[in-house]
Amino acid sequence: MSLLDGAGRDAVAAAVKRAEAGTDGEIVTVLAERSDAYHDVALHYPVAAVLAVTAIAAIHPPLLMVGDTGWGDWQLEQGLFALLVAQTVTFLVVRFALAWMPLRLKLTPRATKARRVRRQAVRAFRLGADRRTKAHEAVLLYLSLDEHLAEIVTDSAIHRRVPNEAWGEAMAALVDEVRAGRPAAGLIAAVDRIGTVLAEHVPRTEMDVNELPDRLIEL
Structure with missing residues (x-):
């Protein structure tokens, strides 16, 4: 499924072509739905919840004392079984809740998301732009x-x-623009500003050729 409609993709490609008209630099645009599945986050929270249940049980034991002699065998077995059930149910409930991606993303620390996005951006650059221009003047x-x-x-x-x-x-x-629900407009606005920066620092010369595609790459 495409992340943008045809008009949006065409508008981004036109913005890239327009921005490159004043520079020898090449602009590559990449759009991804998300940069990671965050499976580790979907496991960290259930494990933390299980540890929390265990800690609560340790602070407030759900077991019955028998007189002053300590734990009875029956009470100990019942208490450990109840703890095991509580741990299992807690893990499954939290794990299934985090199967819903919006919640998983909401609970993922912003720093973690930033690192994953940066990693995928660098990977996309290496695959689609790195050393693809003679003068090494690509921007992704x-x-x-x-x-x-x-x-x-x-x-x-x-x-x-x-x-x-x-x-x-x-x-x-x-x-x-993305936060306002207009990703195509955001890409276009960013490309326009990138073109302005490139035109200042890497102005167009007679040797300029279009070495990379202008179209939007969707992952």
Whole structure:
């Protein structure tokens, strides 16, 4: 299933073509539904819940004392069985709840999501842009929809010439539109600003050729 409709994809491709008209740099746009399944998160919370149940049982034992002589065998067996049942039920309930991806993403720390998005952006750059241009002047714009996070990854020549701060406006414009439910508009706005930065630092020369596709890549 496509993440954008045909009009949206065409508009992003047109924005890339327009932005590249003033620069020797190449812009690659990548759109992903999400950057990770976060299976580890879906396990961490159930395990933490089980440990919490165990801690509560240790603080407030659900077992019955027999006189002053300590635990009776029957009470101990019943108590351990009840604890095991509580642990199992807790694990399954939390695990099945986290099968719902919106909840799993909600409970995933933002720093974790940022690392996963960055990792996937770098991977996409290596596959689709790294060393694909003669002058190493490619810029990849990566947007992960479910995380509402984006990354800009640049080739070596761009990295040397353009400070990281220069991409701030592009990132802000993109994320604002995505949060408003307009990913295509966000990509277009970001591409326009990336083109402005590239035109300043890597202006177009007579040697410029279109080395990478303008179309939006959807993952």
